Structure formats: structure tokens, C-alpha cells
Amino acid sequence: MRRTSLAILTLLAGFALSTPSIAQSGQQEGGNQKLKQVKLTEKQVKSFISAQKQLAPLASKLEGGGDKPDPALQGQLEQIAKSNGFGSFEELDDVAANVSMVLAGLDPQTGQFTEPPEQIKKDMDEIKQDKQMSQQDKDQALSEMQEALKNASPLQFKENVVLVKKYQKELDQVLQAEPTKQ
Numbered sequence: 294m295r296r297t298s299l300a301i302l303t304l305l306a307g308f309a310l311s312t313p314s315i316a317q318s319g320q321q322e323g324g325n326q327k328l329k330q331v332k333l334t335e336k337q338v339k340s341f342i343s344a345q346k347q348l349a350p351l352a353s354k355l356e357g358g359g360d361k362p363d364p365a366l367q368g369q370l371e372q373i374a375k376s377n378g379f380g381s382f383e384e385l386d387d388v389a390a391n392v393s394m395v396l397a398g399l400d401p402q403t404g405q406f407t408e409p410p411e412q413i414k415k416d417m418d419e420i421k422q423d424k425q426m427s428q429q430d431k432d433q434a435l436s437e438m439q440e441a442l443k444n445a446s447p448l449q450f451k452e453n454v455v456l457v458k459k460y461q462k463e464l465d466q467v468l469q470a471e472p473t474k475q
Contacts, residue, residue: 328391328446329390330391332450335456337388338457338460340388341377343377344374344377345468348370348373351370354366370382370385391450391453395448395454396457399457399461408448409447409448413442417439420438
């Protein structure tokens with residue numbers, strides 16, 4: 294189920310860090326948040342991994358900040374981004390969202406990448422078949438995933454998959470993601 298949760302989070306919010314900057318930057322389409330796809334560089338992925346060590350302690354503050362983060366916290370985020378080679382927190386946020394998008398589509402056993410719309414459909418099928426989830430939880434998850442499906446688009450830069458795969462172990466470590474055992 295970690296894979297499903299990661300896919301939902303990735304596609305709904307871009308990444309845990311995305312909420313503050315998307316809300317501030319106004320990147321919206323029809324009231325729904327859209328992921329800004331970027332072609333990742335090796336330097337960006339390495340810098341993202343490095344920045345995660347500094348961002349991890351701020352995660353709970355970010356989640357509790359809502360749409361309007363504390364100005365001091367926003368300053369910390371900008372400082373972390375710049376100290377890790379990014380021009381701004383928004384740039385780090387875009388990299389984070391793109392890395393997460395690729396990770397959500399990677400099958401842990403085969404390493405094959407599934408496009409976000411197809412991944413959401415697969416995850417929806419898994420939830421429908423899940424005998425341990427309550428109907429209320431299923432309905433809520435399916436509703437969220439249906440909304441995510443409306444905003445999901447195929448990966449624009451296929452070379453991002455190769456780059457994220459190259460650093461997958463390090464990314465899993467800093468994101469505290471455990472490989473899914475299916």
C-alpha cells in the first residue's frame with residue numbers, strides 16, 4: 294500500500310513540500326494544482342538528496358502550515374534550497390515533485406516505469422480489490438484518486454526515469470521510503 298500512498302501524494306500534491314510554493318506561485322489550472330514538469334539534471338538530483346537531510350526535520354512544520362506557511366519557515370526553506378545549489382525553494386520544489394512523480398511510477402520488482410494516469414488506474418483497481426479497507430476509506434481514496442486522475446499527465450521528460458533510477462537507493466534512503474514487497 295506504500296506504493297499507492299506515494300502515488301496519491303505525488304499526484305495530488307506534487308510532493309510534501311509542494312503545498313506552500315504552489316499556493317504562493319499560483320500555478321493552478323481550473324482551481325486544481327498542476328505539476329510543473331522539468332528535465333532533471335544529475336546535479337539537481339544530487340542537490341535534492343543533500344537538501345532532504347536538512348528538510349526532514351521541518352516536515353511536520355510544513356504539513357501543519359496549511360496554505361500560508363510561517364514567514365520564518367519559508368525563509369528557512371529558501372536558505373536550505375540556496376545552500377544546496379538551487380536558485381529558490383520553488384526550483385527545489387519542482388525538482389522534488391518530478392523526482393516523486395518518477396518514483397511513484399517505478400515498479401520495485403521490475404524497475405519498469407508506468408505513466409501517472411495508468412499508475413493511478415492500477416492503484417484504483419488495487420483499492421477496489423482490497424478486502425482490509427473499510428468501504429468509507431475506499432470511497433474516500435477512490436474519490437481522491439479520481440481527482441488526481443483528472444490532473445495527471447504523462448511524463449514529459451522520459452530521461453528523468455533513467456536519472457531517478459540511477460539514484461533510487463539514495464532517494465529511498467533520504468525519503469525514508471521502503472521498497473514495496475508485493
